[in-house]
Amino acid sequence: SAVARPLTLSPSRLPISSLTRIWGKNSIATFLLNESDKEQSASLKCPDGWMLSEMNIETGEIFRMDESGPASLKWRPGQSRLILQDRGVNRSAVRALQPRRSETIRLDSWQLRLPSKKRVQVSNPFPSWNELGFGDYSGVMIYEAEFFLQRKLDRALLELGAVNYTATVLLDGKIAGHAVFEPYTLVLKGLAPGKHRIEIEVLNTQANSICGTPERERQLEKKGAFRGTYSPIYLPIDRTKLRSGLFGPISLCPL
Secondary structure, three states: OOOOOOOEEEOOOOOEEEEEEEEOOOEEEEEEEEOOOOOEEEEEEOOOOOEEEEEOOOOOOEEEOOOOOOEEEEEOOOOEEEEEEEOOOOOOOEEOOOOOHHHOEEOOEEEEEOOOOOEEEEEOOOOOOOOOOOOOOOOEEEEEEEEEEOOOEEEEEEEOEEEEOEEEEEEOOEEEEEEOOOOOEEEEEEEOOEEEEEEEEEEOOOHHHHHOOHHHHHHHHHOOOOOOOHHHHHHHHHHHHOOOEEEEOOEEEEO
16 A cells, blocks of 8 residues: 555554554654563564664664564563654664673662762662662662773663663763663763763652651651542552662663
8 A cells, every 4th residue: 555554563462552653655653662560572564665663762863673574572561662664765774783792891889879968888789768768758869880991982781770760870970861761771972991980860759758658658647648539549559669769780781
């Protein structure tokens, strides 16, 4: 058909929500979100003569997908991916860069800057803020570390592992990017040889300030904060969001 048709997923009965936008006859964009708490995988199919690419949502870079057969994708829990489908449109897409796992640098030793400005040493496996005595704290805590490079890296993949719930990354005092969705990764560019300082600002949710500790919950209950629909509907949901912090494993891998 001359009319653009969206791609299809196989199997079709997956907890993957989609939003598709079609531009004329030659370009389609499909946003795919894994709404479950489990990893999902699917094959993507599109009409003959169309080219599939994926756009990195954080950087806007476009990577051409394998043209030798049906494309396969995996989603971590909560991960979103943006797929482009083109016919006769040259997006100058390149093949996705692959991590050189044999050269991975593990970042296991960190200092955590507490809300009191005091610094404590933390290492993998990292403790939650609850375990450090900040169960009812909602806000930002900052993780700091240094690493050394023997040679220049044009691009490297920073993998933060598990984060509850968002992170802003600063490299040598400048914001390198934000990691707000699974898989909590960031592409760092133009890393010179020598020592570098990395800071990760982690933000949790407001749930901790409401029900992060039994004492806090009792205080608010006495003030009547849980009247109406909050207590039966939303309080159980907030209680599932109390684990806060950066948990890793954290690594830097050349691309």
